[in-house]
Amino acid sequence: MGRSAPPSTSSPELRRKRTAAPPPEPPTPRRFCSMDDVMRRSRPVDAPPPIARAREAIYDAVLCDTCGSGDRDDELLLCDRCDRGRHTFCLRPIAAKVPIGPWFCPDCAPPAKPVKRFPMKQTKIVDFFRIQKDDQNGVPGKCRLSQDVRKRRKRSLVMHKKRRRILPFVPTEDRARRLKQMASLATALTSSKTEFSNELTYIPNMAPRSSNQARLEEGGMQILPKEDKETIELCRTMQQRGECPPLLVVFDSCEGFTVQADADIKDMTFIAEYAGDVDYLENRASDDCDCIMTLLLTADPSQRLVVCPDKRGNVSRFISGINNYTPDGKKKQNVKCVRYDIDGESHVLLVACRDIACGEKLYYDYNGYEHAYPTHHFL
Numbered sequence: 001m002g003r004s005a006p007p008s009t010s011s012p013e014l015r016r017k018r019t020a021a022p023p024p025e026p027p028t029p030r031r032f033c034s035m036d037d038v039m040r041r042s043r044p045v046d047a048p049p050p051i052a053r054a055r056e057a058i059y060d061a062v063l064c065d066t067c068g069s070g071d072r073d074d075e076l077l078l079c080d081r082c083d084r085g086r087h088t089f090c091l092r093p094i095a096a097k098v099p100i101g102p103w104f105c106p107d108c109a110p111p112a113k114p115v116k117r118f119p120m121k122q123t124k125i126v127d128f129f130r131i132q133k134d135d136q137n138g139v140p141g142k143c144r145l146s147q148d149v150r151k152r153r154k155r156s157l158v159m160h161k162k163r164r165r166i167l168p169f170v171p172t173e174d175r176a177r178r179l180k181q182m183a184s185l186a187t188a189l190t191s192s193k194t195e196f197s198n199e200l201t202y203i204p205n206m207a208p209r210s211s212n213q214a215r216l217e218e219g220g221m222q223i224l225p226k227e228d229k230e231t232i233e234l235c236r237t238m239q240q241r242g243e244c245p246p247l248l249v250v251f252d253s254c255e256g257f258t259v260q261a262d263a264d265i266k267d268m269t270f271i272a273e274y275a276g277d278v279d280y281l282e283n284r285a286s287d288d289c290d291c292i293m294t295l296l297l298t299a300d301p302s303q304r305l306v307v308c309p310d311k312r313g314n315v316s317r318f319i320s321g322i323n324n325y326t327p328d329g330k331k332k333q334n335v336k337c338v339r340y341d342i343d344g345e346s347h348v349l350l351v352a353c354r355d356i357a358c359g360e361k362l363y364y365d366y367n368g369y370e371h372a373y374p375t376h377h378f379l
Helices: 013-020 035-040 050-060 123-130 147-163 175-191 225-241 327-331
Strands: 077-080 086-087 247-252 256-260 270-273 276-280 291-297 307-310 335-342 344-350
Touching: 050 086, 050 335, 123 175, 291 335, 291 344, 327 344
Parallel strands: none
Antiparallel strands: 077 086, 247 256, 270 344, 276 307, 291 307, 335 344
């Protein structure tokens, strides 16, 4: 009999035996962390989330695109579109304060709208400045100076070098040119959303008129002499009749609205009274108005007064300040700011401190008293 063939090595059962997986190894025992390890690795309760920490690290590295410095980060603005930085004092015009709400850098901001010119119409000028009308056609009459005032004015021109009396401004004789001067001021005021006012105004819920007592000035306040007081009254009368100082308000891309002489102005000539709403200084501690003027410095800080021309004002709010940290800045000054006691109340008068040539910009020292305003970044 023949022998049976040996079993095939490729049978399914044998293949299953050869490819069967080895038995699984027992699991490795799991190690639990102790409470000391957990507390050591955990973040403080008040720690910001990782995204916030990364964002803070980015903002800490932001530099001003203009000056290249990251100092004074409380005055460093971040563009809401490109996240680049600009210091408030590096902007042109300078920003008085960090703005509330979205802010865009000059590169990302939409094109600025051109300044809307006030119409060169006499009727609109008369209504805007509330000029007195004394004829049937509604044309402002020329200020009629009495003979005695003319004599005093002429005498002052001769003696002002010795007596240093305040001189009245000399209005432009040409009515068309004077209309242009007033229209330029009206343009600046309307662009700033400011109502024209040539005097101090006392608004409810702000400082009352009774708080403006010159006798409370710490260290005393000089009383305006009688002749100078008559000069101021003369100038007010001229302005009420439509005769204004020979000044033009022009827009400068770097400085904003500025004031320049439209005729030669002599030394000690009265320019304007600093006008606006009177308020307590402590009420304006966080105000973003860039033209607040000190009115009364009392021993009690809560009774100190300032003039705020953001709602009501005149040409004085557009006169530029000097950089009083540099010799070149101090040379620009051609107007001085002086506080006087007039009938028991404090008033701020702007007076030429040297001869001013036609076309020259007007500058005065913002820090005439307390040296608190940061002018070292002024042009």
